Amino acid sequence: MxxxxxxxxxxxxxxxxxxxxxxxxxxxxEADQPEPSTGVADRSKSRPKYLRVVVIDNSAGExxxxxxxxxxxxxxxxxxxxxxxxxxxxxxxxxxxLDESGVPFDLTELKPQQxxxxxxxxxxxxxxxxxxxxxxxxxxx
Amino acid sequence: MIPQLxxxxxxxxxxxxxRLPVPVLPVLLLLSPLLLLAALAGLVACLVFEVSAAxxxxxxxxxxxxxxxxxxxxxxxxxxxLVTVR
Numbered sequence: 001m002x003x004x005x006x007x008x009x010x011x012x013x014x015x016x017x018x019x020x021x022x023x024x025x026x027x028x029x030e031a032d033q034p035e036p037s038t039g040v041a042d043r044s045k046s047r048p049k050y051l052r053v054v055v056i057d058n059s060a061g062e063x064x065x066x067x068x069x070x071x072x073x074x075x076x077x078x079x080x081x082x083x084x085x086x087x088x089x090x091x092x093x094x095x096x097x098l099d100e101s102g103v104p105f106d107l108t109e110l111k112p113q114q115x116x117x118x119x120x121x122x123x124x125x126x127x128x129x130x131x132x133x134x135x136x137x138x139x140x141x
Numbered sequence: 142m143i144p145q146l147x148x149x150x151x152x153x154x155x156x157x158x159x160r161l162p163v164p165v166l167p168v169l170l171l172l173s174p175l176l177l178l179a180a181l182a183g184l185v186a187c188l189v190f191e192v193s194a195a196x197x198x199x200x201x202x203x204x205x206x207x208x209x210x211x212x213x214x215x216x217x218x219x220x221x222x223l224v225t226v227r
Contacts, residue, residue, distance in 0.1 A: 049210070050210060065218060066215075066216040067214070068213075069212070069214070070213075072207050074203075074206075074207035075204065075207040075211065077203075078200060078207045081200050082203075082204060085192050085196050087191050087192055090190070
């Protein structure tokens with residue numbers, strides 16, 4: 001309980017102000033106070049728009065190689081929607097090939113809504129690989 | 142909105158760089174006959190593979206509308222390529 005609110009309640013207890021006036025004062029005090037900002041609250045307010053991939057490779061030669069890709073998340077969503085148009089017979093063939101390669105992944109189980117939810121949660125994703133010769137960063141901004 | 146300008150910047154190993162801004166709409170107008178043929182071929186492919194043509198068109202449209210803001214930069218120290226879509 002902060003000091004100002006305590007003072008208002010003390011004034012009410014001493015009958016210096018009425019209950020209505022106390023209520024209005026407390027409401028005004030709460031409206032004046034800034035909301036505490038946490039990292040999570042700030043991030044949720046501004047939804048990320050882009051997926052960034054940054055790769056810096058110092059292993060070959062004097063000059064480092066650098067790859068910097070920025071893709072709008074809307075592009076990923078559009079790609080997911082396009083992928084949902086793949087005909088069933090193609091999906092079956094892809095599943096067979098994946099199975100032959102030893103990847104036990106069933107594309108028919110993958111729903112566009114799940115991929116959309118995955119893309120929505122990408123905002124919290126940060127991948128940071130830091131090696132002596134190279135650096136990879138994947139994040140959303 | 143649809144992409145308005147695609148900029149390609151290429152830096153050669155001798156340090157010289159080449160910048161090529163490509164206005165999308167005029168280029169699309171110029172290539173419209175080819176695009177029409179491609180659209181017809183796409184429609185036939187949709188019919189052959191039993192894919193919804195309307196869905197494919199909608200998906201392609203959404204893909205196009207999502208392109209602005211894309212930036213791809215590859216730099217290996219001596220040469221560099223930068224493609225931006227605005």
